[in-house]
Amino acid sequence: MLLVSVAGCDAGKTGPDLINLMEGEGIYKAECASCHGAKLEGQPDWRIRRADGKLPAPPHDASGHTWHHPMEQLAAITKLGMVPPNAPPGYVSDMPAFGGKLTDRQIRHVLAYIESQWPPEIRASRAERLQQK
Numbered sequence: 001m002l003l004v005s006v007a008g009c010d011a012g013k014t015g016p017d018l019i020n021l022m023e024g025e026g027i028y029k030a031e032c033a034s035c036h037g038a039k040l041e042g043q044p045d046w047r048i049r050r051a052d053g054k055l056p057a058p059p060h061d062a063s064g065h066t067w068h069h070p071m072e073q074l075a076a077i078t079k080l081g082m083v084p085p086n087a088p089p090g091y092v093s094d095m096p097a098f099g100g101k102l103t104d105r106q107i108r109h110v111l112a113y114i115e116s117q118w119p120p121e122i123r124a125s126r127a128e129r130l131q132q133k
């Protein structure tokens, strides 16, 4: 059982890192996948605002823009939702604030899981992009 689940994760990592990533994956599946997709693919036509004025959930995989943003910003959005300074005042969004549900540690782990799914070239572009700021 354990071997099977470990093989399904990032087998290159060991120890606490791997356990944190697996915890992050579990949180992702339970809390995020319903909107952001089981494979981080997001909702269809995620760039197009719906009739109710809200945006669909963007992908967290390489095709989205999550990887453009620093971890602190992603953590703030996950904890507080789409509120200033990460959105204009009064902005209406389906993105829930997870602050009352997930601890900061759980938020770090779920974001680490998302990050672990980015291919090496995306991680390299990300490092470059974030250095320029």
Ligand code: HEC
Residues within 6 Å of the ligand: 027, 028, 031, 032, 033, 034, 035, 036, 054, 055, 056, 057, 058, 059, 060, 064, 065, 066, 067, 069, 074, 075, 077, 078, 082, 092, 093, 094, 095, 096, 098, 110, 111
């Ligand atoms: C009910 C649907 C829903 C759930 C569940 C949800 N999200 Fe979102 N999320 C959204 C939507 C919609 C947006 C886009 C908000 C906007 O721009 O208006 C978004 C945006 C985001 C963003 C900012 C966009 C980006 O690409 O940087 C992050 C980060 C994020 N979500 C993380 C998470 C995490 C982590 C979870 C699980 C703990 C989660 N979301 C669960 C709907 C959801």
